[in-house]
Amino acid sequence: MSQSDLSMNNNMEVRSVLTAEEMAQSRKMQRRRKVIAFAFVTPLLLFVLIAFIAPIGTMLYRSVYHPTVAQLIPDTLDALSGWDETTDIRPDDAVLNRFSVELKQLAMTRKSGKLGEEINRAMPGTSSVIKSTARKFKKLDTELLRNEGATRLLASKPQWKEVEIWRAMKASGAVFTSSSYLTALDLDRNAAGEIVARDTQVYIQLYLKSLKIALMITFLTAVIGFPLSYYLATASPKTANTLMVFVLLPFWTSLLVRTTSWIALLQTNGVVNTFLKAIHVITDPIEMLYTQSATVIAMTHILLPFMILPLYSVMKGIDPSYLRAAMSLGAKPIPAFIRIYLPMTVPGLSAGALLVFIISIGYYITPALVGGTDGQMISNIIAFHMQSSNNWELAAALGSLLLALILILYWVYDRLVGVSNIKLG
């Protein structure tokens, strides 16, 4: 190898690999770009953190964290920790004495009602026991209760003699508990601490119903949205724009207005029934409002744009020459449509379906207004526990389960369709 060959080889090496200095320089540039990019997203990141991640985190935490009882009767729970709840013997008098003192204190600070409410959840019927005993103890001296609280307690109500109420108290006292999740899944713990099914099945059925309604809505929006999107995508720009306004119109009207207008349409003497009676299709009005079908109909209408928009944008991008090519190759229009066109719309169809499904499974306002009892979905029960029954832990557990359900379905969906196939716009 001659001298010139060697030098050429060296040159090649120098050209393809960066020197340490150049590398440092290029890293610096890259870091700078990253910092700038991060600065751009910081406001959004903060917003998402405060408005989205933190509340969801709080919800998940709240579904297992339940400190109320622990704060109300810390001393009693401390004493109860030494008692074995699996036996059929009630805690000894020392424990009962300490509870009597705490109950009196609660009565003085008007918190005994809260305790009653909490224990009542674990064992229905206890609320009145606790409240009436608290009323009696309010007048008694603390020192007296410290010594003979047990006797007074057992004398006041027969329930105090039973072991169940103490079990309930100890169970409610746990700061971290799975009881909300068990309730949300229609399960309960028996005396022996085993997980058993509840007598009344409420929530599982509600989840299944919500799933069914969401799937029905997704299917309906797809069936209605597909031909319209196809027409929009193939129509002249002028027609397409005009029709697009009608598709987007629902977005510009209040959700409440749209939902209540369905009430006007569907009620017993509403537009639909009056019309059907006028053309003699029916003699007696059909009960449409406050049913599951009302929820499905109104939500299909409300969520239709979420199906049409991604479908339209995908269809718009499909070159009409594909169908022409298929026909020039000898395929008849319908087989060509099914074999060639339909597979190409899958990204839009799946994006629309995913959007509609996820939005509808957690939908609240429409089922609340037009659903009646039959058309309620899981979010309505969550709202009920937040607003009426004041059981935030159960609401949080139900919400977390809903979130988990959606994540699982999303995972299944990803396996079946592939999320990378989705095209939203």
Place this chain on the structure above:
Amino acid sequence: MTDTSIADSSHGTNDQYVRFVNVKKSYDQRILVVKDFNLDIKKGEFVTLLGPSGSGKTTCLMMLAGFEDVTSGSILVNGEPVTDIAPYHRNIGMVFQHYALFPHMTIAENLAYPLKVRKISASEVERRVKESLALVELNDFAKRYPGQLSGGQKQRVALARSLIFEPSIVLMDEPLGALDKNLREQMQFEIKRLHEDLGFTAIYVTHDQTEALTMSDRVAVFNDGIVEQCAAPEVLYEQPANSFVANFIGENNRIPGTVKRIENGLAQVELIDGTLATTGNKNCPAEGAPCTLTIRPENLFIASKHSMENSIQASFMTRLYVGDSIRYFFKLSSGTELMVKTLNDQHAPVLERGAMTQLTWSTTGGLALDRSE
């Protein structure tokens, strides 16, 4: 042409394999985009429809393929009118500008598609797909998806797919429009080779005149819904029917003038700056009529010692160095610009800017044509 010509051709001869007879097309029921289109295509011929965009050439192709209906007139294939036959029954292969390969099918599935819709047996399909892949030299690509192929490969697959069901006619709608220059030349060669090997009748639409000239047996030049001239490439280039064709095909110098006298088949033309020139073309306008003298850049020379029959004075402006040739730009006193194309050899002159130069051309080098624009 009238009804009698249709009656005559009802049997269909090899010379009139595809016929467009008085075909008119309007999209909006008001304006005709194709005005009275007549064309006979021989079996196995390669005919190109050439024209600027919007001139109606693609519309004619789509009417033959069956994707657009004919407003009036008729289209016959092998003597049979096809106007009422659905596109999927016409058995005409088609290649699209953007390939139109089905993205969710592999190359093999794409090729098999036309065979499968014809209910051809699986073993036969497999054999023909293999054969077809070999034809376009893509044997190893059967399992790939169109997205994994380069533009040229995609176009070869599209070509193979349009040929696999053995159509007697193949239509190509600007098939090379999306490819870069080198690939385009390679594909032109490929299409020519397939055409010669398989002997199908090809109707090719393009707006690229080089493509039209190099590939076709005949070229129909479209302009605004009518065919200006339909002839073999060399005829189009050397004997254009009118100034549109002359300008559309290749480069041209155009000098406005008036026909002074026609004698013994030679016409004397007075050019705009008063120079007299003689030409000998048959389609020269009548005596006294305004005309355009067109001279191809390669037929115009910078006069050295001896000049040809015609010459004109012009001042040198600039030159463009192209590589194998050099283009010299001149300006007449009237302002008309002229271009001379010479080979880049030792005879290529070096001129100074603004130098008055004599340009010269032979009697056959210039054509007196109509002055429509």
